[in-house]
Amino acid sequence: MWNGAFGNGSGLRSGGGGGGGYVPAQGWEFVPCSRVERERERGRGKSRSPLRTFSSPPTVTQFYEQSHCGTVGSSLELPRGRVRAHGPGTHHSRLKKKFEGLKKRHGQDKEEWIREKEILLRQVAEIQGGENRRILLDLKTVVEEVQLEVKREESKRSELQLQHTKDTGAWELERAELKCRIAQEKEIREKLQAFPGGSIDLVKQESGIAVLTVNNPARMNAFSGSMMVELEERMSQLEEWTEGKGLIIQGAAGTFCSGSDLNAVRAISNPQDGMKMCMFMQNALTRLLRLPLFSVALVEGSALGGGAELTTACDFRLMAPGSVIQFVHKHMGLVPGWGGAARLVRIVGSQNALKMLGNALNVDPEMGLQIGLADGVLEGPLAGSGANALLEAEQWLGCYTKGPSPVIRAIKKVVVSGRELPLEAALRTERDVFGTVWGGPANLQALASKAKHK
Numbered sequence: 001m002w003n004g005a006f007g008n009g010s011g012l013r014s015g016g017g018g019g020g021g022y023v024p025a026q027g028w029e030f031v032p033c034s035r036v037e038r039e040r041e042r043g044r045g046k047s048r049s050p051l052r053t054f055s056s057p058p059t060v061t062q063f064y065e066q067s068h069c070g071t072v073g074s075s076l077e078l079p080r081g082r083v084r085a086h087g088p089g090t091h092h093s094r095l096k097k098k099f100e101g102l103k104k105r106h107g108q109d110k111e112e113w114i115r116e117k118e119i120l121l122r123q124v125a126e127i128q129g130g131e132n133r134r135i136l137l138d139l140k141t142v143v144e145e146v147q148l149e150v151k152r153e154e155s156k157r158s159e160l161q162l163q164h165t166k167d168t169g170a171w172e173l174e175r176a177e178l179k180c181r182i183a184q185e186k187e188i189r190e191k192l193q194a195f196p197g198g199s200i201d202l203v204k205q206e207s208g209i210a211v212l213t214v215n216n217p218a219r220m221n222a223f224s225g226s227m228m229v230e231l232e233e234r235m236s237q238l239e240e241w242t243e244g245k246g247l248i249i250q251g252a253a254g255t256f257c258s259g260s261d262l263n264a265v266r267a268i269s270n271p272q273d274g275m276k277m278c279m280f281m282q283n284a285l286t287r288l289l290r291l292p293l294f295s296v297a298l299v300e301g302s303a304l305g306g307g308a309e310l311t312t313a314c315d316f317r318l319m320a321p322g323s324v325i326q327f328v329h330k331h332m333g334l335v336p337g338w339g340g341a342a343r344l345v346r347i348v349g350s351q352n353a354l355k356m357l358g359n360a361l362n363v364d365p366e367m368g369l370q371i372g373l374a375d376g377v378l379e380g381p382l383a384g385s386g387a388n389a390l391l392e393a394e395q396w397l398g399c400y401t402k403g404p405s406p407v408i409r410a411i412k413k414v415v416v417s418g419r420e421l422p423l424e425a426a427l428r429t430e431r432d433v434f435g436t437v438w439g440g441p442a443n444l445q446a447l448a449s450k451a452k453h454k
């Protein structure tokens with residue numbers, strides 16, 4: 001009968017706003033709104049968040065009121081004719097029965113609802129817990145990363161501090177050494193000045209070739225104390241000579257140099273002063289070797305002892321006929337101290353250096369050429385006769401000094417760095433020097449002239 005009564009109740013089918021709906025499995029049936037919605041939500045899948053808001057199930061009274069007074073109630077109204085046909089008593093008992101049924105179902109729904117609510121609350125709690133754990137884990141990760149970063153920074157800082165301490169220490173040491181060296185140099189300079197005589201003469205020529213003359217002929221051009229100081233001063237002048245390309249070192253009056261002045265040597269024969277003099281001359285001759293000039297020792301007559309050492313501080317040695325280069329140190333109970341041994345080894349090799357030093361070998365031009373000590377022998381008819389020897393030496397050097405000074409000087413610089421520095425540092429210097437000539441006037445001119453190297 002009820003089913004028949006609801007048979008065409010399309011209004012109930014919508015379920016919207018009313019208290020009941022259509023359950024296909026059971027045909028027309030009154031279903032509480034909350035249940036209809038739950039069914040619908042189930043149908044929609046589990047995509048809905050368990051965090052959705054849910055309200056408490058309606059009370060039995062509410063449920064009943066909805067059933068009788070609300071939309072459902074109006075839907076339950078029967079056609080007037082039928083109610084009259086069965087009488088009011090029958091209608092009442094049916095309603096009561098129906099009410100009992102609804103009450104029972106409401107109880108079941110409520111239980112189910114509470115169960116579902118508990119499940120949902122559990123899910124919410126789980127999700128919330130999971131969420132919290134995730135947040136905690138994220139925070140933990142962030143904290144760990146920050147701690148790691150702090151550690152890294154701290155270790156970097158202590159490394160820097162250590163480096164700073166080391167650098168400061170090294171710098172302090174260097175400064176102290178430099179101060180000490182300056183003081184020593186001052187002291188030795190004063191001492192050396194106490195042994196005067198002779199001079200070191202420097203002439204810078206227009207050609208870019210300078211001539212430095214060891215001038216103390218009365219003592220076979222031996223180095224007096226004051227000449228040593230002058231040599232150092234000439235080095236400063238040559239270092240400042242930016243147009244220079246070449247340098248010829250010669251001795252006055254047709255002989256090269258007989259080493260240090262034996263009178264001065266005798267006066268400062270104590271080891272301390274000897275060491276200081278030795279250091280002073282090492283420094284001056286190292287500066288000579290490093291000059292950005294092509295240098296040549298023009299050897300006429302004798303180059304003995306310190307004189308022989310002086311020749312090795314030049315890039316080349318030209319020997320006049322009859323000249324000799326002799327490391328006489330052994331005969332003097334000495335070894336070279338002006339840096340001559342170190343340079344000699346690099347020029348002639350250790351075997352030849354051993355022979356020359358070990359036997360105070362008297363090296364003439366022929367032997368000089370043979371062992372690589374001499375780079376040329378003067379050949380002119382008046383070779384070995386002062387001015388002409390110098391002229392010939394200038395001509396000989398001309399093939400190296402021909403060209404623009406920046407290029408000539410750059411060549412010397414890269415060779416010096418290649419000879420003296422470790423490879424990495426030498427390569428760095430080479431790159432820097434290259435940068436000074438690349439795209440320079442000489443380079444551009446050569447490119448413009450389409451030079452052919454035949």
Ligand SMILES: CCC(=O)SCCNC(=O)CCNC(=O)[C@H](O)C(C)(C)COP(=O)(O)OP(=O)(O)OC[C@H]1O[C@@H](n2cnc3c(N)ncnc32)[C@H](O)[C@@H]1OP(=O)(O)O
Nearest residue numbers: 218219220222258259260261262263302304305306307332
């Ligand atoms: C760095 C370590 C060093 O250099 S130790 C010094 C090494 N040199 C010597 O030992 C050179 C010694 N001298 C000689 O062997 C000869 O004097 C040489 C240079 C071969 C020249 O001989 P000879 O042509 O006969 O001339 P000479 O001996 O008459 O000398 C002319 C005057 O010059 C002097 N002289 C020469 N060399 C030095 C010298 N290094 N120191 C001081 N004076 C020297 C000679 O004493 C001589 O002077 P004087 O005419 O006798 O007043």
